[in-house]
Amino acid sequence: MDLFIVGFGVAFSPQNLLYCFLGVFLGTFIGVLPGVGALAAVSLLLPISFYLEPTTALVMLAGIYYGAEYGGSTASILLNLPGTASNAVTCLDGYPMAKQGRAGVALFVTTIASFLGGSVGILLMSFLTPAIMAMAFSFGPAEYFAAMLFGLLAAATIASGAPAKGLAMVVVGLIFGTVGMDINTGINRFTFGQLELFDGFSVAILAMGLFGVSEVIASIGITRHKIDAKAITLRSMIPTRDDVKRSVLPIIRGSAVGSFFGPLPATGPSISAFLAYVLEKRVARRPERFGQGAVEGIAAPEAANNAAAQTSFIPTMALGIPGSATMAIMLGAMMVHGVQPGPRLIIDHPEVFWGLVASFWIGNLLLLVLNIPLIGIWVRILQVPYRFLHPTIIVLICLGVYSINHSVFDVWLVLLFGLVGYFMKLLDFEPAPLLIGFILGPMIEENFRRALLLAHGDPLELFFRPISGTLLVLAIGVLVWLVFSSFRSRWRANVSPE
Amino acid sequence: MTRRDWSDIVAALVLGALGTYVFFESLTYGIGPATRMGSGNVPMMLGAILVVLALWIAVSAWRRSGRQVAISWRPLICVAAAMACFCVLLPLAGFLPAMVCAITVCALADPQFSVKGTVALVVSVTFVSWLIFSVGLQIHLPMIRGL
Numbered sequence: 074m075d076l077f078i079v080g081f082g083v084a085f086s087p088q089n090l091l092y093c094f095l096g097v098f099l100g101t102f103i104g105v106l107p108g109v110g111a112l113a114a115v116s117l118l119l120p121i122s123f124y125l126e127p128t129t130a131l132v133m134l135a136g137i138y139y140g141a142e143y144g145g146s147t148a149s150i151l152l153n154l155p156g157t158a159s160n161a162v163t164c165l166d167g168y169p170m171a172k173q174g175r176a177g178v179a180l181f182v183t184t185i186a187s188f189l190g191g192s193v194g195i196l197l198m199s200f201l202t203p204a205i206m207a208m209a210f211s212f213g214p215a216e217y218f219a220a221m222l223f224g225l226l227a228a229a230t231i232a233s234g235a236p237a238k239g240l241a242m243v244v245v246g247l248i249f250g251t252v253g254m255d256i257n258t259g260i261n262r263f264t265f266g267q268l269e270l271f272d273g274f275s276v277a278i279l280a281m282g283l284f285g286v287s288e289v290i291a292s293i294g295i296t297r298h299k300i301d302a303k304a305i306t307l308r309s310m311i312p313t314r315d316d317v318k319r320s321v322l323p324i325i326r327g328s329a330v331g332s333f334f335g336p337l338p339a340t341g342p343s344i345s346a347f348l349a350y351v352l353e354k355r356v357a358r359r360p361e362r363f364g365q366g367a368v369e370g371i372a373a374p375e376a377a378n379n380a381a382a383q384t385s386f387i388p389t390m391a392l393g394i395p396g397s398a399t400m401a402i403m404l405g406a407m408m409v410h411g412v413q414p415g416p417r418l419i420i421d422h423p424e425v426f427w428g429l430v431a432s433f434w435i436g437n438l439l440l441l442v443l444n445i446p447l448i449g450i451w452v453r454i455l456q457v458p459y460r461f462l463h464p465t466i467i468v469l470i471c472l473g474v475y476s477i478n479h480s481v482f483d484v485w486l487v488l489l490f491g492l493v494g495y496f497m498k499l500l501d502f503e504p505a506p507l508l509i510g511f512i513l514g515p516m517i518e519e520n521f522r523r524a525l526l527l528a529h530g531d532p533l534e535l536f537f538r539p540i541s542g543t544l545l546v547l548a549i550g551v552l553v554w555l556v557f558s559s560f561r562s563r564w565r566a567n568v569s570p571e
Numbered sequence: 572m573t574r575r576d577w578s579d580i581v582a583a584l585v586l587g588a589l590g591t592y593v594f595f596e597s598l599t600y601g602i603g604p605a606t607r608m609g610s611g612n613v614p615m616m617l618g619a620i621l622v623v624l625a626l627w628i629a630v631s632a633w634r635r636s637g638r639q640v641a642i643s644w645r646p647l648i649c650v651a652a653a654m655a656c657f658c659v660l661l662p663l664a665g666f667l668p669a670m671v672c673a674i675t676v677c678a679l680a681d682p683q684f685s686v687k688g689t690v691a692l693v694v695s696v697t698f699v700s701w702l703i704f705s706v707g708l709q710i711h712l713p714m715i716r717g718l
Contacts, residue, residue, distance in 0.1 A: 255610040293646035460681035530605030
């Protein structure tokens with residue numbers, strides 16, 4: 074009920090409506106462009122959001138995030154290049170459909186699937202988040218420490234390659250998080266005597282360097298296909314009766330898969346989309362049709378990634394523990410505005426939570442309009458030469474960072490992190506675990522210190538509390554699995570002839 | 572292909588060096604007992620864990636073959652130079668010179684660089700940025716300093 078009384082009241086204010094539209098518009102724009110992900114866009118807009126009301130800021134940033142999930146499929150279908158990572162599976166059947174002249178139908182089905190998946194996700198979010206918050210009220214420092222440790226270890230598994238690399242990135246993120254003055258003792262840590270570092274550095278700086286600058290460097294000079302903009306008309310988007318019949322069940326199954334994996338740490342939209350595709354292929358009566366333009370193969374993953382995009386807000390809002398790098402930025406944005414996510418969020422700031430949920434409904438409806446009648450705009454945007462885009466992004470990053478503290482020191486830091494991020498990309502080190510470690514670092518340290526204080530300095534005592542004990546055992550389980558899986562793959566590599 | 576995964580070995584060396592530095596630097600912040608931890612306690616543990624992980628990465632890289640890493644130097648240098656331009660020129664010469672320099676240098680990164688397109692880009696992006704940041708967000712950005 075609060076959704077209607079508080080939420081829509083907040084979300085329908087002219088300012089929030091405007092920024093919701095701006096968010097989903099920019100999100101679709103960024104999503105359509107291959108190579109620039111939602112993360113880069115959210116971090117680019119982060120400094121600007123500091124000037125807005127907290128609710129408005131979150132409404133806009135969230136709009137970019139789920140808007141990119143809609144837009145990303147457009148590039149997948151038309152160019153065979155995923156607009157964002159979670160739309161990669163959509164290429165498999167979306168591009169063959171475009172080659173058969175059915176691009177319009179593919180775009181229509183992905184938009185509808187996105188909308189339905191997103192709706193299921195929002196519904197779940199508005200019921201589950203308050204329930205989890207009620208449960209988390211009994212959480213003490215030990216429970217938070219254990220939950221965050223579990224989240225961090227799970228974040229390390231996002232890394233596609235070696236688990237040691239993912240873990241190392243989490244630890245580097247935690248170390249970056251300690252930079253600045255220790256609030257308990259007043260000692261300055263790793264500041265190198267720089268006044269600008271006494272408060273640590275903003276998440277915007279790290280995110281823009283790691284995701285913005287490094288992505289621009291990596292994507293300059295990549296050539297793209299040409300597409301025919303005139304072929305996509307509204308008439309060409311009408312699906313046949315057969316298409317509709319084939320899409321219904323995959324959309325339902327995809328929404329379920331996405332809703333389940335979205336809130337879990339480290340899975341999120343990309344893995345949900347992939348799993349939904351695999352599931353469809355398993356249950357299909359004729360799996361050989363997949364990869365040759367099967368409509369099920371685009372409906373299920375698109376429903377899944379949008380459901381996951383919405384449900385991934387559940388742990389972020391209810392516990393303050395982000396499951397992905399984008400959620401980590403969202404959390405950072407909330408804390409900059411003095412809004413502490415966690416069990417007290419709905420009580421202390423009902424307007425933030427319900428306003429955000431209500432804006433999701435509005436945003437998803439806006440996206441429906443943006444992606445079906447106005448699809449032509451996005452198709453044309455795909456034809457804008459990239460060489461105009463890169464310098465624009467770079468100067469917007471510079472100005473955006475400068476605007477946070479009016480200091481060029483921060484811009485130098487972004488450049489440094491950009492170079493670090495580029496070399497990380499080259500060497501297959503994922504930046505997402507680093508960012509999650511950075512956000513969670515100060516909180517996990519604080520809770521660790523407090524938990525040990527309450528436990529009279531005995532770490533074993535943390536295992537004897539039911540919730541923290543279970544989570545710690547789970548965390549150790551993840552760690553053992555990571556070590557084991559890396560040794561197993563090496564053992565296999567040694568056995569197989571080179 | 573290289574016989575050992577040299578790129579990972581270099582990465583492990585960098586991580587190991589960072590971990591070692593963090594470990595010893597933390598010792599100067601005070602460790603303290605577990606009930607009242609000092610500022611150095613948690614970073615010290617993180618430094619130690621990072622060294623262990625670096626060893627893990629290095630050992631597995633030592634025993635497998637790697638691939639050659641191709642660095643795209645032109646975008647790398649141009650983007651870095653563009654941002655450096657911005658940082659140096661904004662406080663010294665003002666908003667206009669910083670923008671013109673940053674956009675032009677960054678545009679040089681693309682092999683399909685054209686003078687006409689870049690001029691149009693400089694004019695439009697500078698104008699839009701001025702609208703967003705100076706007019707919209709009220710950030711103090713002097714056009715040209717020293718005049």
